[in-house]
Amino acid sequence: MTIECNEVEVSIPKPPSLNQLYSGKFWTYRVKQKEQYYEGISRALEGYDKWTMDRFAIHLRYNSRYDIDNSVVAVKFLADYLRYNGYVHDDTPKYFVDLRITYDGDLKKDQYIAKIICYNYTLIENYEKPELTEASGKTRKTKR
Secondary structure (H helix, E strand, O other), X not given: OEEEEEEEEEEEOOOOOHHHHOOOOOHHHHHHHHHHHHHHHHHHOOOOOOEXXXXXXXXXXXXXXXXXXXXXXXXXXXXXXXXXXXXXXXXXXXXXXXXXXXXXXXXXXXXXXXXXEEEEEEEOOOOEXXXXXXXXXXXXXXXX
C-alpha cells in the first residue's frame, strides 16, 4: 500500500555539535559519534514498521544550547541513516527535497523532534528486522 504523503514524527537523540565534531578531532572520533547516533535513531524508530519512500523532507525542532547551524548534524545523520538503511534511494536534492531547523523553547531541554515527511510512502510487508543478540553482538533477523 502506497500513501502519497505521510509524516513520521520521532524523538531523536541530541547530536554532537558540528563545532565539536570538527574541532581538531581525528576522523575515527567522527565515525564513532555517527555510529552511536545511528544506534539512537534505530531505537527511536523501533516502534514503527519499516517503510520506503521516493522523496522526503525533514523538519527538525529542538531545544538545546546549540546554534541552529550546529544542529544540522542531527539532520545529516538522520538523512544518512534513512539512505543507508533502505528507507530512501539517496539523500541528494532529487530525493531530499526540503529541510527546516527550528529552535523551540517549549520542548524539554536537549530534546530533538524530527518530522520526516515521506512522499510515496510504502510500508514493507513481512520485513525482517535485524536485532542485536546480546551474547555475540552480531545481528539476526526476525519478522515483524
